[in-house]
Amino acid sequence: MLKIVELCKTYEDGILALHNVCIDIVKGQIFALLGANGAGKSTTINIICGFIPASDGDIWVDDISLKDNPRLMRSKIAYLSENVMLYDNFTGYQNLKFFADISHSEKRKLEKGNISENMEKSLSQKEYLTQILRDVGLQDDFIHVNISKYSKGMRQKVGIAIALVKDAPLLLLDEPFSGLDPKAAYDFQKLLYKLRNEGKTILMSTHDIFRAKEMADIICIMKEGEVVMTKTRDELESEDLNKIYLDYIEGRVAPMPLNMPSISNFVVR
């Protein structure tokens, strides 16, 4: 689903942000990126989203290369940041409609009209979008209220609704739980499980070790721009992730070799 191969990023001021990062995520997995500040989590996500160019390496989403077709690749990803960014002058519904409009028309253009409009055929666009906002747990009373009056959790819900409407197979979540109250975080977690069950692939960067262990199918620890550990949920079942994390971060354990099982079958094109 998502393949990152030998991704490198050196900033203009010479700082090496990423060095040979390789990640392989299978469809329907939740993949958590752990790491201290400056470890390269956000840089990785920024490169996938196309905010900054990579210095070397490539990324494939659904066999579409970032280098070859960045615009088509961007249609395959949906992004949700720590502080959900929305237009404050518009209501939740209007924000959703705007992004729905641009994602659909862009898709139509890119895929030359072959987009499947499954739900929209049976429902009008308004009903469809309202239903999505309800599905992500936004109260009806707030659907037509200006975003400026939303709590952080509510913004998060609209953000995820926007990501859902884009109908992208890969969700990129940058620190999605930070700042959420426990109830909102719990709701959000449930929503992510639901999405995973629907076949979405989720890549999230987080500081929250416990939630990562609870939710993620694969956990990856990054340090100073390199991947130092990648383990599946089963491999970590009986281990103390907190301790492992600190061991890696403080350098008490040597990084895992690159030819780890999860990406050994990867073929570089």
Added chain:
Amino acid sequence: MFTKLLNHEILNLLKSRRVYLTVIMFLLLFTTVFVVRVLDYQKQVNQYIEDVKVNDEAMANIENYSHITPRAIQEPILFSIYNEGYRIQRVINIKFYEAIIETTSINAERNMLFFPDTELDITFLITFFLSLFILLISYDSVNGEKQVGTLRLLMTYPLKRQSFILKKMLGVFIFVAFVFTMPYFLSIISLMVIYANLLTINFFISAFFYWFLTIFFILFFSLLGIFLSTCSKSPNQSLVYAILTWMVLCIIIPISWDYIISPSLSNERIHQATQNYHTYTTQAKRAIEHDLPDDANLRLVPMGIWTSSAGIENDGIHEMSLWGYDETYEQSSRFQSHLYENYYPLIRASEQAYDDVYRVRINTENMMNRVFFFNPIVIFHNLSMKIAGNSRVDHLVFLHTARELRDDLVNLGATEGWLFDYRFYAHFKEEYNLGSREEMLARFDGDRELVWEYVNDIEENAEMYEMEVPVFRKYEQPHFTLAMMIPRIFESMVLFVGSIVGLWVVIWWRFLGYDVR
């Protein structure tokens, strides 16, 4: 897709509180200014009609050649919302042997919309604030979205960056253009309703060009605001940039040019030309005051009409001066010859010298337009003057036309001989001839009051004159046509459009490498 982006941008602008306030301010400002302008234009038109009437009456009642004082009266060409400086006084009295260097006014009221010394015009203030408003709307258009984060979200869509920056530019531009255009056309419609019969096609051509120009002005400043927005990380920073840029373009450059650069460039030349002007006027003054032939009576001629010459003797007592036909004619003829040969060339030379002063100023202005070709305020000022027909060059053309009329009239008099003829001097028919001064006094037993009355009666009776008013060319105002307008504004327009395109390319290039994080 692009339409959706654009709609969203305009809606977003409309919903923002800051823009909401700006729109109200815009509308209030424009509406007020346009109402004032429309009223002012109406006043100008009324004034013009009144001036023409006064002139026509005067021309109909011409009694003799020496009474011919035709006027060159400029029609208000344009309902210009820009500088009205030369429109206040737009009448030239064409008199024989008078230097034509300035316009006068017949019925003008003081124009409170324009202060000639500072060129501070209510419409100048619009331009001044219009640019600030546009910058205040657009200064955070890109980095504001970056700060909120919506830019990042948008960039995860398969959108072209060009589409985003284009919608930003068009959003601000369409919004401001609409806010400007609405009151502009409303005011024109109100003019059409009130003064339908007076508005010519030229008026609409000029009004259209003015609107067109302001649209470019708005486009330039929208782009400038967006450019500043892509130059800085935070909206606060770009706000400071925007205000600084505005101050440099609208205050520092024009003021430093007017008070520092321009004087240092042209003061010497203006001084020289002014010296020449004074030399010629002094010589002319000498020619008419001191170098007169002894037998030409100065007092007689400026009084205009033969019979009304009431002299002031050396002791200061008013005394009726009356001359018989032969004596008056000979004196007049000698005086006219003297003027034609000595004074008239000096007057023309002093007009030339005056024009030289003017030309130095025009050259300096042209230099400013070229040096500050990047300054939209300077280009706008230059272009709107050209479109309104209010520039110094236009004023000079007006003076020249009036002088040509004067020269025509003088040459006509010289060619046909009536300039040195008794007819120029309002000779009465034979039966009304008054005789000499002594004869007149004797006829009324020395009673000067009775003589005066008699003379006045004769003077007011046009039938008593022995002359026909010559046919002379009248003033015709050159009216702008499309074909005339385009070459006038072509160079500056190319400069304006070129700088807009240049700015757009720079923004385009910057935004392609813009860090959206």
